Amino acid sequence: MSMNASAPSQAVQDHYPEGFSWCYGCGRFNPSGLHLKTRWDGDETVTVYRPRPEHIAVPGFVYGGLIASVIDCHSMGTAALYHYRRQGHRLGDAAPVPRFVTASLKVDYLRPTPLGPELVVRGRVVEAGERKVVVHSDLYAAGELRARGEVVAVLAPPAMTV
DSSP states (O other): OOOOOOOOSOOGGGGSOGGGOOOTTTOTTOTTSOOOOOEEETTEEEEEEOOOTTSBSSTTBBOHHHHHHHHHHHHHHHHHHHHHHHTTOOTTSSSOOOOEEEEEEEEEEOSOOBSSSOEEEEEEEEEEOSSEEEEEEEEEETTEEEEEEEEEEEEOOGGGOO
């Protein structure tokens, strides 16, 4: 697996409908958000993020809640990219990108994550149905696996798709 996170493909978050672009983790319209970007990188997806000084747990280490948020938003982006591709679309098509929400989030923290290096999250779909996608995401810092997540993503319910 390549740790080179420079992916030339477009980010799915740049194609979310306006009403779904306010998420703290990945919303392009949230001025206080993280502005996470998820892209295809071969058969996997990748998100790269450098934590800010306020994302501290204890001096020198990243807060676990931030790690969970990054894995969560990355996995929702992965589910959207996978579902969209499976429907025969590519980012930039006229068809709207589907929006997924979290049904389940499980994070295993394998070792402390240092504050400073970029976080690189790589995801892959391990199960997919019509409305549900299960994503495994691995989070790396300084080239080492730090956390692993399993996320169940479901298509956003109609009440959320204004």
